[in-house]
Amino acid sequence: MTDTSATPAREGNGEFLLEAKNLKVTFRAPGGRKLHAVDEISLGVRPRETVGLVGESGSGKSTVALTLMRAHEPEGGKIIFDGQDITHLNYQELMPVRRRLQMVFQDPYSSLDPRWSIRRVISEPLKAHRYGTRQQINDRVAELLEQVGLPPDAANRVPSQFSGGQRQRIAVARSLALQPTALIADEPVSSLDVSIQAQIINLLRDLQDRLHIALLIIAHDLALVHQISDRIIVMYLGEPVEEGPSDEVVGRPQHPYTVALLSATPVPEPGGDRKRIVLTGDPPSPIYRPSGCRFHPRCPIAQDKCRAEKPPLKEIAPGRKVSCWFAGQMDAPRDLWALKDVPLPPGVEAARRPGQPS
Amino acid sequence: MSVATEHEHLGTGKSDAKAGETILDVNDLVVEFPRPGQPTNFRAVNGVSFELRQGETLGLVGESGSGKSMTALSLLGIVPAPGKIIEGSINLRGRRIDNLPVNELRKVRGNDIGMVFQDPMTGLNPVRSVGSQLIESVMRHQNVGKKEAVEIAYHALDDVGIPSPRERLEAFPHELSGGLRQRVMIALALINHPEVIIADEATTALDATIQAQILDLFRSRLSKATMILITHDMGVAAEICDRIQVMYAGRIVESGTIEEVLTSPRHPYTVGLLSAVPKFDIRRPKLVPIPGQPPTAEDIVRGCPFAPRCRFAEADCDNRPPLEIQNGRLLACWHPRHASEQ
Numbered sequence: 001m002t003d004t005s006a007t008p009a010r011e012g013n014g015e016f017l018l019e020a021k022n023l024k025v026t027f028r029a030p031g032g033r034k035l036h037a038v039d040e041i042s043l044g045v046r047p048r049e050t051v052g053l054v055g056e057s058g059s060g061k062s063t064v065a066l067t068l069m070r071a072h073e074p075e076g077g078k079i080i081f082d083g084q085d086i087t088h089l090n091y092q093e094l095m096p097v098r099r100r101l102q103m104v105f106q107d108p109y110s111s112l113d114p115r116w117s118i119r120r121v122i123s124e125p126l127k128a129h130r131y132g133t134r135q136q137i138n139d140r141v142a143e144l145l146e147q148v149g150l151p152p153d154a155a156n157r158v159p160s161q162f163s164g165g166q167r168q169r170i171a172v173a174r175s176l177a178l179q180p181t182a183l184i185a186d187e188p189v190s191s192l193d194v195s196i197q198a199q200i201i202n203l204l205r206d207l208q209d210r211l212h213i214a215l216l217i218i219a220h221d222l223a224l225v226h227q228i229s230d231r232i233i234v235m236y237l238g239e240p241v242e243e244g245p246s247d248e249v250v251g252r253p254q255h256p257y258t259v260a261l262l263s264a265t266p267v268p269e270p271g272g273d274r275k276r277i278v279l280t281g282d283p284p285s286p287i288y289r290p291s292g293c294r295f296h297p298r299c300p301i302a303q304d305k306c307r308a309e310k311p312p313l314k315e316i317a318p319g320r321k322v323s324c325w326f327a328g329q330m331d332a333p334r335d336l337w338a339l340k341d342v343p344l345p346p347g348v349e350a351a352r353r354p355g356q357p358s
Numbered sequence: 359m360s361v362a363t364e365h366e367h368l369g370t371g372k373s374d375a376k377a378g379e380t381i382l383d384v385n386d387l388v389v390e391f392p393r394p395g396q397p398t399n400f401r402a403v404n405g406v407s408f409e410l411r412q413g414e415t416l417g418l419v420g421e422s423g424s425g426k427s428m429t430a431l432s433l434l435g436i437v438p439a440p441g442k443i444i445e446g447s448i449n450l451r452g453r454r455i456d457n458l459p460v461n462e463l464r465k466v467r468g469n470d471i472g473m474v475f476q477d478p479m480t481g482l483n484p485v486r487s488v489g490s491q492l493i494e495s496v497m498r499h500q501n502v503g504k505k506e507a508v509e510i511a512y513h514a515l516d517d518v519g520i521p522s523p524r525e526r527l528e529a530f531p532h533e534l535s536g537g538l539r540q541r542v543m544i545a546l547a548l549i550n551h552p553e554v555i556i557a558d559e560a561t562t563a564l565d566a567t568i569q570a571q572i573l574d575l576f577r578s579r580l581s582k583a584t585m586i587l588i589t590h591d592m593g594v595a596a597e598i599c600d601r602i603q604v605m606y607a608g609r610i611v612e613s614g615t616i617e618e619v620l621t622s623p624r625h626p627y628t629v630g631l632l633s634a635v636p637k638f639d640i641r642r643p644k645l646v647p648i649p650g651q652p653p654t655a656e657d658i659v660r661g662c663p664f665a666p667r668c669r670f671a672e673a674d675c676d677n678r679p680p681l682e683i684q685n686g687r688l689l690a691c692w693h694p695r696h697a698s699e700q
Binding site: 056193195196198220221222224226247251260261262264265267268270277278280283298 | 621
């Protein structure tokens with residue numbers, strides 16, 4: 001832990017590189033109503049750690065990303081980066097932060113200017129931050145292209161000459177140009193074909209191993225997030241509902257929504273009569289949110305209490321949080337593939353389905 | 359390696375238990391698009407042959423540009439211009455439908471083949487109520503009056519699990535959620551009891567929990583339907599298909615029962631696709647990507663289209679491998695994989 005007495009201005013407990021505290025983001029909806037995009041989410045990403053933020057559309061996960069980047073103004077809460085409260089920094093003050101905190105966007109077709117050469121795309125952040133001479137910039141571009149697995153002559157071409165996967169490599173190269181210590185990737189592979197997704201996921205994993213960056217991955221695909229994250233936060237309707245180490249969240253889900261999400265993921269395995277938890281209805285509107293637990297209208301195990309009272313996000317074990325009055329009481333389907341043939345960490349096996357023969 | 363006869367090309371033999379008579383028979387279908395400034399055309403569909411039998415759900419699985427959607431559009435006679443079917447035939451219950459005049463084709467769409475598109479926002483008319491679109495389709499294809507058509511429309515919505523269907527007849531597409539809109543699309547595709555249903559990425563645009571609802575509807579409502587499901591997601595195909603055909607660069611590269619293809623894929627591309635998908639495995643093995651990219655419309659493909667990305671490619675892959683039965687499996691590969699060497 002950091003010695004706070006030596007640097008009295010430091011915010012946060014020093015454990016996290018990027019941290020959000022009780023972040024709250026609202027938008028104005030037609031008719032003067034409030035749209036609660038993100039409500040009271042706290043998260044932290046340690047140096048070199050990968051945290052996955054999972055949720056469906058409208059869960060607020062992308063709003064969290066953009067707010068951390070200071071593209072949206074939060075209504076409440078704090079954003080702390082490397083011990084500094086950046087919630088209210090102005091443009092000038094943010095410049096040094098932006099050098100170390102970068103972002104990769106979902107769609108490499110719209111995030112790259114179609115008329116710019118790749119050299120210009122990748123060198124733009126370098127120029128904006130006065131990296132060095134033209135020669136130094138060109139050398140850095142060449143180095144970055146190599147890091148993301150593209151040939152040096154790619155620098156002279158334009159985005160339309162590249163496929164989606166290659167464009168995403170270019171976007172990653174641009175985000176790494178200033179040697180950030182933290183990277184936020186919002187659905188970095190969801191617009192890519194399956195065979196290409198794995199290339200980009202592996203690239204992010206390799207780069208993280210080599211460059212020791214902290215990574216916040218935002219995605220709707222729980223299997224993909226599990227694949228690369230150390231910890232997972234599951235969001236529903238703007239709020240975190242479950243948080244914990246990846247294997248714990250996937251191997252021993254506590255919130256009924258997480259169980260349903262796991263069970264809803266299609267599996268490339270035969271066995272057509274797989275049992276499945278199918279939630280009824282749609283996620284409610286973030287303008288007219290349900291009372292009590294936001295998930296209760298769709299929850300298979302909701303009780304009266306859930307309709308009346310909102311469950312707090314409670315820490316049930318170190319680093320393991322759930323917001324549910326009946327956490328752990330909804331069994332994952334017995335044949336849920338996530339649990340089926342996979343050796344679970346010690347302790348999980350015994351605890352995962354009380355009262356059921358294994 | 360056995361060389362298959364023309365007839366063996368078309369079936370896999372394994373799913374006979376469920377499959378009935380042949381409903382749809384596609385033979386050596388070729389769809390071409392002109393390549394601006396180049397002498398040769400781009401073959402979006404390059405010699406595709408398959409049979410669809412009564413009561414089976416056939417999955418056409420492939421990535422973007424594999425020709426799976428274009429194959430489906432050919433069946434409905436709606437290949438977008440300047441694309442054209444230039445070779446092959448499509449027979450529906452023995453009747454050739456690929457060369458029909460437009461007014462005859464219109465009867466085929468809806469009456470004989472119903473289509474569920476990926477994006478219900480573009481598949482439905484945004485300025486007309488759900489009810490009026492259903493009623494129009496019923497009155498055009500069935501010999502009934504308005505009153506009866508309204509009842510049929512009501513039951514169609516009820517049938518696909520839309521709550522308060524009477525009120526929903528008045529609703530406009532934008533007033534419905536994505537999941538409900540997709541249910542309306544399905545109701546519209548089913549309303550005239552078509553013989554064949556084609557679902558093109560019908561759940562791709564939906565969230566996981568809503569996708570699960572629609573897959574559930576497919577399983578309960580359409581388990582006996584004769585259906586072609588087009589998807590890029592092997593997981594979705596595994597949920598509802600009896601048989602899968604994997605497409606790559608306009609060709610079928612592997613075909614078999616869902617069990618065969620998923621548990622012992624033989625074509626290196628199928629093997630690659632399955633190992634590229636993250637699985638909930640706590641050991642978290644590194645994903646195995648397929649290197650490179652699929653050929654684009656600009657590329658001239660000679661020989662096996664997958665060879666440039668294939669770990670097992672050899673000199674003979676410069677020749678195009680035919681789709682033929684090898685050890686009981688339908689494959690287009692000179693060097694198929696076996697369970698032990700994947």
